[in-house]
Amino acid sequence: MARDQKHEAPVRELSDVVSVIGPGMEIVGDIKCDGTVRVEGRVKGSIKATKSVVIGKGGTISGDVETQDVVVAGCVNGTVVGASRVELQETCKVEGDIRSRRIKLDEGGHVEERLHMGADAAARPPDTARGGKKSEAQPDAADRTPSFAAGGQK
Numbered sequence: 001m002a003r004d005q006k007h008e009a010p011v012r013e014l015s016d017v018v019s020v021i022g023p024g025m026e027i028v029g030d031i032k033c034d035g036t037v038r039v040e041g042r043v044k045g046s047i048k049a050t051k052s053v054v055i056g057k058g059g060t061i062s063g064d065v066e067t068q069d070v071v072v073a074g075c076v077n078g079t080v081v082g083a084s085r086v087e088l089q090e091t092c093k094v095e096g097d098i099r100s101r102r103i104k105l106d107e108g109g110h111v112e113e114r115l116h117m118g119a120d121a122a123a124r125p126p127d128t129a130r131g132g133k134k135s136e137a138q139p140d141a142a143d144r145t146p147s148f149a150a151g152g153q154k
Contacts, residue, residue, distance in 0.1 A: 017033070017034060017035030017036070018035060018036045018037075018038060019031075019033050019035065019036070019037045019038070020037075020038045020040065021037070021038070021039045021040060021041045021042075021043060021059070022040050022041055023040045023041055023058055024041060025040075025041035025042070026041055026042040026043075026044070027041070027042070027043045027044070027045065028044045028045060029044075029045045030045040030046045030047075030048070030063070031043065031045065031046070031047045031048070031049075032048050032049075033047070033048070033049040033050070034049075034050050034051075035049065035050060035051050036049060036051045036052045036053070036054065037049045037052075037053050037054070037067075038053075038054045038056065038059075039053070039054070039055045039056065039059035039060075039061060039074070040056040040058050040059050041058070041059065041060075042059070042060045042061075042062075043059075043060070043061045043062070043063065044062045044063065045062075045063045046063040046064040046065070046066070046078070047061065047063065047064075047065050047066070047067070048065075048066045048067065049066075049067040050067070050068070051067065051068055051069070052067055052068060052069040052070065052071070053065050053067045053069075053070050053071075054070075054071045054073075055070075055071065055072045055073060055074040055075075055076060055092075056073055056074055057073045057074055057091050058074060059073070059074035059075070060074055060075040060076075060077075061074075061075070061076045061077070061078065062077045062078065063077075063078045064078040064079045064080070064081070064096075065078065065079070065080045065081065065082075066081045067081075067082060067083070068082065068083050068084045068085075069082055069084050069085045069086075069087075070082035070085070070086045070087070070100070071087045071089065072086070072087070072088050072089060072092040072094060073089040073091050073092055074091070074092065074093075075092070075093045075094075075095075076092075076093075076094045076095070076096065077095045077096060078095075078096045079096045079097045079098075079099070080094060080096065080097070080098045080099070080100075081098075081099045081100070081122050082098075082099075082100040082101075082122065083100070083101065083122040083123075084100070084101055084102070084122075085100060085101065085102045085103075085104070086098055086100040086102070086103045086104070087103075087104045087106075088103070088104065088105045088106060088109040088111065089106050089109060090106040090107060090108035090109055091108070091109075092106075092109045092110065092111075093109075093110045094109075094110070094111045094112070094113075095112045095113065096112075096113050097113050097114050097115075097116060098111065098113075098114070098115050098116065099116040099117075099121045099122045100116075100117060100121055100122055101117070101118065101119055101121060101122060102117065103115055103117045
């Protein structure tokens with residue numbers, strides 16, 4: 001952490017900033033943030049953060065999420081891209097593609113659509129149709145991934 005030369009007080013780095021969308025709060029529109037965004041309320045729009053996005057149990061996002069690290073305990077209806085890591089907790093519900101170098105899915109977590117995992121997964125462009133779904137009638141055999149809930153629950 002840097003220090004202000006005149007006052008010797010610590011100066012916060014932009015990557016240390018945490019923006020909170022609290023319970024009962026609704027944001028309509030896209031969000032861009034340097035640092036971390038924590039969602040406990042509702043967002044109707046996309047979120048792009050430089051560090052991480054955390055969606056709490058009561059948080060819902062109707063839009064895409066793009067950042068380095070993502071933790072989902074709530075609901076997301078859109079594509080989730082975590083360049084480094086995506087953690088899907090047991091209470092999560094994701095309806096959309098998930099792309100990341102690493103993905104952790106806890107037992108009980110619910111995912112509909114596809115998981116893309118590997119070194120270049122986050123770098124690949126999402127499919128052009130709504131919600132990251134393939135636009136052609138039949139997906140490639142390699143892309144056919146059934147909807148599932150971890151632990152066999154649906």
